[in-house]
Amino acid sequence: MSTKLDHSMSLASPEPKGLSTKQKISVAIGLSGLLILLLAAFNIDFPNRPLFLALSLILITIGTIIFANDAYLTKLEGIKNDGVWFKSISSRGLLGWMTGILLTGFYIILYFYPQYIGQGVDGKENTGLIALFDPLSYLLKGQPASQWFVYGTLYTVAILVFGYKFILKYRHNRYQQLRTVSVMFFQLGFAFLIPEFMQALNYPYYDFKNMWPLNYYFFYDWNINGFLNSGTLGFAMLLFGILSIFVISPFLTYKYGKRWYCSWVCGCGGLAETAGDSFRQLSSKKLSAWKFERWSIHTVLVFAVVMTIAVLYSYIGKNPDRSIFTRSQFIWAVVSFLSLLFIAILIYRRKRLDKDAKFAGGAVLLTIVGVLLLNHFSEGNKIFFIESYKLQKAYGFAIGSIFSGVIGTGFYPILGNRVWCRFGCPMAAILGAQQRLFSKFRITTNGGQCISCGNCSTYCEMGIDVRSYAQKGENIVRSSCVGCGICAAVCPRGVLKLENDKLEGRINSNEILLGNDVDLMDYVNNQKN
Amino acid sequence: MEHIVIIGNGISGVTAARHIRKMSDKRITIISAETEYFFSRTALMYIYMGHMKFEHTQPYENWFWDKNRIELKKGLVSKVDIKSKSLHFSDGEKMNYDTLIIAIGSKPNKFGWPGQDLDGVMGMYHKQDLENLEKYAPNNKTCKRAVIVGGGLIGIELAEMLRSRDIPVTFLVRESSFWNGVLPEGESQMINRHIKNHHIDLRLSSNLQEIIADDNGKVKGVILQGTGDIIDCDVVGLTAGVSPNIDFLKDSGIDLGRGVKVNRFLETNVPKIYAIGDCAEQHEAIGLRRPVEAVWYTGRMMGETVAQTICGKKIEYKPGHWFNSAKFLDIEYQTYGWVFAKPKDYETQFHWKHEDDTKCITVSYHKETGEFLGINTFGIRMRHEVFDQWLTDKKDIHYVMKNLSQANFDPEFYKKHESTILTSFQKSQLQTA
Structure with missing residues (x-):
């Protein structure tokens, strides 16, 4: 039986049940759509760009729709995980690795070598793949396409078509359907159409739902200046962005858990839940992976915070007329905010923090505060010993490009669909802390019904060992849970x-x-309290 | 140091070991001939269906046992010597114990059918059964048809497994309707239809007469009782229930019935020897429960209980209100309290079924007092805690029906059916009044 699993590396089909004829045809249709894009990427100039772009996107869409219809509508409603671990694509087989390598390569070209797919440099016209998207870009905002426009379009198409597939897969489950419609809506409207239209109207590019620190350039000087140069509406957008961080998002997370963002609104989450759905079972459930996750995600968060403080500090220095703070006031405000936040957590929620979390949090806070004060009073332009633009560059490269893009999405078929959300996203870290410490959300376990089968853990994209809680009759209150509801x-x-329920009794644990x-229950369960 | 030896690494034995470790420093050894590490037997089906790999069925990572100083021993115990307090393994090895917990589990029933030991004939209980199935039914080319004998929970799971690889399945059920020794008629009939909707050839009131072999001693078909019809097949699944796996204890001096006889403290007739889980048989049934209960959670609960006794707090095994759950293909089933297939003379049942034919409930209450006795629910999840409380409080049936939504455990945004159910219940009350 276990030998079965190795077969997925073989080229011959090891699956007990392969694709149906209809599914094969639909794969061919979808691939021919991709082929047009590939040919364009190799600089083949199509005579009628609007026609071929439309043809390509339509073929991809139709292929996926036919595939999904045949895969799910021909069967009764229910869980559709048959053969997941036999299919090469979804069990780290040959197809999985090939897809991973292709995606990774695509991201590297996209981020670092856009000229290879036709991005016109130094005012030259676009060629190749990017030129193929020019007509659509002109239609939406009257400008030529860029690599980001191409990426945004393909990203949106992926969420829409795989969202359709996901809705069919879970057609018995309204929670799954609604949240999928929601991510499709936010991607199409908020991440794609509205920002493009706004650019057409000469407003700054702004995705309202993309919050700092996921949107790490929110406080960059060009972004702030963009807002401040756009009149009342620009100022309102800036205000909304800040309110989102400090008021709207903590409130929604308190009411519904971080899922309101991560699996209902967020674009990264949207792609993970739709195009990435076939890879959710690949996330590691080992305790060691969890330990690594806690360090890595919080390290990125600290990096994001430090970088942003440095950027704002230098902005205030360069634009004293546009700032409501002086530099000193800003530093003291940051120091007090971070300290008060940490003290408040220690006072009200110390029981929910592990010793190492308290220790690490305290150490990081002391370091930040110390360095801030030291640098500020040594009167330079630097606030963390190095120039803010260097921090900005380093963050953009290491986190913005490599982590969230190349690894975060390129490695879907190897490490699972939430690699970025789990190990890297600073926004997920903040929402996660809020969820763990101040939220009504939990996953309730139903008395003694668990049979430890392991389906919940296997299909948790965040790598949470859900079963380890369920078999103890313990509610799941983990900061990483994005509330996708698949478990x-x-x-x-x-x-x-x-x-979402009352705060008391939310965290329980039963022997x-x-x-x-x-x-016996009373005796044993009360003994430990 | 006291050496506690546990025969069997299933949920019962492992739960006992974990709890003993929590409370004491005793030396603990778990013995299994089946697998090196504990896995969830109920999840075996998902490995064949490709939902999970074997490693996913293991609730604890492999380092867990070392870290908790629980020794694991792979081997087959062939004899228990109660005088010298030692175990004899099939390879001749010996092991001494101070305290012995028998948690050996069950084995599939075979009723002496001709051909029941042929190649390609198997139960679906042990990991080895799964390996066998993978060998004889890897796809629908090697296995052109499978016949399943026995219409219970394992039978329908085996049918689901085979259908996941598009293998045609004939399902022989002795009863006139699926599992109708346990399920009331309306429910059982609904499941019959659901089975057929999954393109499973369900044969009710059908019995196996004989399994026939080809020239190589491999199954090639079955003959049905009565009609003498022959069904060609490559695999036969025997799923007519399970019974305690206790043959190796014959002549050991330990009192046996169908299972290992135990008192309410899970003690056998021999001091310092306990039996828990599927293989334990109560001298007298507890409440309306059966003396032998082969259910996941009762095994776990006996493990929880016996650990207390062994660690010095002697405590009776007192299971609470009956509950259970299962899944019939796409339809989930839960039960709380007692709803009998053939209503007892004191029992009245109310049955409601959704028009889509995948959801229904049956509620049982006392004819005279109106006391709520139990509920079966299909396709609607309900809360264990709420029903446990209502059963303890002996709530009235009208209270339960009016407050049914409190017990709802379906995912958010699911359509709610409580008001329809209540209306239908009230109508039924008017008609009977």
């Missing part, structure tokens, strides 16, 4: 339910589960 969907015994002698 609850795949559970064969109806054990898990995502809920003895419901169903056993009540006296």
